[in-house]
Each structure stands twice: as C-alpha cells, then as structure tokens.
Amino acid sequence: MSGVEAARRGLVARIDPAGHPLPLSEAAPGSAGRTGFWRTHRPVLEPARCVGCYLCWLYCPEDVIEMAEGAGPRGQAVPVIDYEYCKGCGVCVDVCPTRALKLVEEPIGEG
C-alpha cells in the first residue's frame, strides 16, 4: 500500500507482529466522499426562531447536526450543521416545529 493510499480517509494500515502490513479499514466520516456535494438545497437556520428542541438533531438521517448548548440568542441550544456531509434531504426542515430551518437553493460553485 502506498503512503498516498494510506492517507485517504478511513483507510488504516496496521503492522502485524511479524512485520506485515495489514490493510484494515477504520470507520470515519465520508466513506462515500464529501456527500455535501450531493446537495441542491441546503438547510439554513434562523436562530431567533429556534426553541432548542433537538428534533432536527434527533431525526437527521445523516447524523450531521451537533447541538451547540447555550449558543442561541436566548441562551437556547441551536443546531450546527456539518455542510461537508449534509446531503440536503430536508428532513430537519420538515420536522422543525417552529420553521427555524429553511431549505435554500445551494449557491453554484460552493458546497
């Protein structure tokens, strides 16, 4: 295995006791690459409307939402979305009870 290959995400070379390299995979984000490239629309937060209910975090199929405790304008927890891997499915927008999340068209050339 070349050094370049070993440096790729998720791939780990281990050496066994006899000195042979073992091509082992270790779990890491992005087994399918930067899935954020899939997006045509991105979920965007309007912090003032968020009530910190965690529902978007709970239902995100991709697990790309982290809740930032106390980071909202009223001290509430607000979602922080990892756009590297967010696929723009819109589930978080659909489950948000206060319409704090909106799907907006992905700017061309970014993402």
Place this chain on the structure above:
Amino acid sequence: MEALKKPVRTIWDIPRPEQFAPGHNMCQGCAAALIMRMLMKVVGKDAIVVMGTGCVEVTTTPFPYTSWKNPWLHLAFENTAAGASGVEAALKALQRKYGVFKDRYIKVVAIAGDGGTFDIGLQSLSGMMERGHDVMYVVYDNEAYMNTGIQRSGATPLGAWTTTTPVGKRMRGEPRPKKDIIGIALAHRIPYIATANPAYPTDMMEKFRKAYETRGPSLVHVYSPCTPGWRIRNEHTIHVSRLAVQTGMWVQLEIENGKPRVTVKVPKRKPVREYLRIQGRFRHLTEEEIQKIQRMVDEYVEEINRWVGEQAIGPVVEE
C-alpha cells in the same frame, strides 16, 4: 460507548455519542440511515454486527472504507442468521474453553433487509430462532429489493408499484398483501419480538434496548421508507412513517414472552387514503382500490385489538 442500560423514555435519555459515521452512500432522506444510527447508539461498541447484503451494506462498506465503528461481518443474502448463529456459537466456545470476555457481554446483532429476511433468508432465520441462539435480529423493511432496483418482495404491500409489479392493463401493482413476519417469529416462541418505526425514535430505541438485553433470539421489525423506491419526497421520510402509524397501516407492537402489547396507541385513525396519496408507488390506485385497502386495514386493526384485549387502535375518523 457501552450498551444502553437505562430505559429510553424521552429525548433526553438518548445517548449523544454515535457509533455510525456520516458521509456514506445512502440516499438523501433514507430512513435506514436513521435506523442504523439509532440502533448503534443503543447497542454500543460491544456488539458484533453481522450483515446480510442489501442497501445498507452496499452503501456503507465500499472497500476499503467503512462507516461502522463496530466489528462487522459481511454475509450473503440467504445466510445472515446462519452466520450470526455461528459467530454466537464461536463466542460461547471461546468463553468456555479459554475464558475470554468473562466480564464483558459481547452480543451478535444481525441486520438484513426485507428481501433478505422475509424471502431468501427465511430458512436460516427459522433455524436461528429454533435453536435459540443469543442473537438480536433487526430487519429494516423498505418493502422491496431496493438495492437491485425496486423488485417486489414478500414484504411489498398490496397495490404497490415496483419494477416487477408494474401498473398496466394486466397488473395493478402488487397483487398480494404483505407477509406476516411477526406471525412467523411468534410461531418460533422466541422471547422478544417488536415492530418499530423511525417517526417514534424513543419507542424504537427502547425496543432495541430490550431486544439487546434479551438472552436468546429477539427480532425487531422496523419500518423503513425508501425515497426513490416509494417515490416520496426526500424530506417526507418521517412524515410518511408517522402517517403509517396514524392510519393503522403499521402497528407498533411488542411481544414479550408471547404477551402482546401496542406501544403507540391510536385513538382516532386517519383514512389510509392520506397515507397512500403522498406516495408515487400508490398513485395509480382508484378510489375503489383504496377502499379495498381500507377494508383490509380495518380487519387487521380489529384482529390486533382482539389479540391485545383492548381497543388500542380506534376507528377511522375523517377530518
């Protein structure tokens, strides 16, 4: 992260750490991705995952990459449960002969799709349940063979379009109702059986927790919307899942040592039309055909109510 011990009652009981990495190849809005995420949160790092081929496997393990932080074994389509039985037997033998894992509970969690469970893997599942292996079996049911291009399975519901149950002059989608996998599991008298739905995550995770804690075979049958296969909007995954429960198309059951219980009661049912109308796979259905499905669901609900001994699911109330 250890397996979850405390009951899951509210969102605050759900562990924050994750055992399943994002950025895999599952489609936008795929419910199976959410189900795997919740499952792995509950079972934690000491589970050995044994997986039958299907969408989840193919999309999360493109060699040499993986989304699974757990030990993970690929199996063919027909032998998920046989492989799981073997791993469990090997663990027991290692424990007996060499005393390994004496103070750790290592458990085998088998995962397969509906095609791999209701049809092709049925004999090996039956053997696993009959022999009483200590395996938790999770079937994520997207109601067709999705990975190979939406072919019907024994789990495809009545009237659903698939590529092998087309809609035309001779055929109007799937001609038969769904196979009763819960009835099949019941016939094996295993200690824990449940149905779960991703719109009710605390209920689902509590069932995963109980299935994991069961000593002996357990089976959790999970409803799993597939956005391209069901012809639904990506963001509607949870909405459709909730409607399945609210219309009685899907009943949230738990059967502990043969005793059945409905875990999510529905005092007023919505008409099945509301569930069918938002899915492209049912778009061809006429009002008459919808009424036929409604009558089928009415009968099913009555049967469940009789079985659990209370009116857990109420009558249809048009809004």
